[in-house]
Amino acid sequence: MTSTLKAFAPETKIPQKDPYFVPGYSGYIPQQAFRYSKSYGRTTHDILNDEGVRRSKTSVLENLEPASFEPRDSGKISGYTGHVPVSRQYFGKSFVPKVNLSTSVFSQRRQIEQDLRQRHFEAPLKRLERSQTTVLPQLDVARTTSSVPDLGVISGYTGFVPRIQHRFAKSYLNRVDEARHLPKKIIPSDVKLNGHSFRIYKEDGLIPKYTGFVPGKRFEHARTYGNTTRSLAA
Template sequence: MTTVAFGGGPNLDQRRSFAALRDGTHVPGYRGYCPQIKYRVGKTYGTDTHELAQDTIHLQPASVLASAPEGLRTTKNVLPMATGDNKYTEKMIPGYTGYIPRMPFKFGNTYKEDCDFCIDEYMTNRKFNDTKTMDLKRQVAGYPRLTAISHDPEVRDKLNLYRDTHPNRPILMDDKRALTEPPVPGYRGYIPRIKTTEMGLGARYNRTTKRGLEMFAQETAASAQRITGTLPASIERVPTDVLQGSQGDSSKRLYLTDGMIPKYTGYVPQRRFAFGNTYGDTTRGLEVCAHPLNSFGDFKRSRTSVM
């Protein structure tokens, strides 16, 4: 190693004397950021950077070869020694391709100097955050634990009084929800039949989920009766009209036999491949609208069974 960082080769003053660089001058070919350089034309790169350094007297000269002021880059921590397993050490060598915190924002120094400063800054911030975390844990541990409100005798007495005066009304979530009761809008869980059938089209969330749950309860009850001849316990509370099925819901078709209304913006299968007719005539001639059954799924199943 004959670099300046490791004590070999000429020092900075000797290099500046050899290159005859004036104060604040960048070496031509420097790719770092130089303020206001893009607004100057007509002079060499060295002259422009020298004049910019003289004009911007309130800033430090931005030269690559300029040495850092005393105390500006002193490290606060003892950087870790290399053990073969640790990542950030005191002797980072050029060519290391791993990530170093804050390294992309450092310019104008040797690789080792920037590495040492970034590692020191990272260790300082980590120690500060660890101290804050430990202080917070100690504060939380020092406070008394909260007592559950159910242990309060006043709450217990009021709940007992409510139960005595309202024997038929549930307290909190004492009773289970009905099987076909729709969930609250915003519920992200799975609702059967609303995405695989026509039950989930063209209605509000409350109505869509109610129809999907009722259809699922109907199919479950029908399967249970077909297998065992009796209803399962979870289906016995479902209203009779749900178990028997609602003709209005199950026979409601999305694609009507008399065609779709013009300006309908939904998807119509095979519509994009039909030309030369009005929208109504085109949709009436499509298979999805022309079949006589309750839904297109039933029509497809009937054709499959025939084949």
């Protein structure tokens, strides 16, 4: 039965890789001028499959396989004055060995950085144990009676110490200690201040043509500059 099917089955011809030219192709097509009454695709298909037409053995279309972009180091040209990474760290060598060494070290450093970005944990992380006590222990903090601790004066201090110039025949620390513990007499001032007055600007007003900031001026209207500044609430 198989032989019978082969006898009556039409002969199949496997088409080539390029059964027709690309639509819109305006280049030369052999034998196209002598073929009529068929479409562009059918005409080019017949021409490409016709064994009597001489044609190139290579494919018409460009090979669509992805091209390999393997980096190739062509080296550096002698006398190159551009930037070479890590080259400033090496001395006493000619240009070519210096460039080769710098390039090798730079490549190793970049490889180390890339390896560090990919973290691989060989062992599982250790679980932290929770403390048995939930309350923190009470800390013994030494507190002074005064809010400002008395730190004394550092030996060798050359700054001003009140009333130390009248102390003699004693060490520096003893004189400072006596001067600091002398009774202090507070003399009242003759200037009397009104505790309820918090006015900043005088009632005389500001200088004419003053272009600075005047608080509350933008809320005053229909008044002159002098009257406005004399009645400031600040």
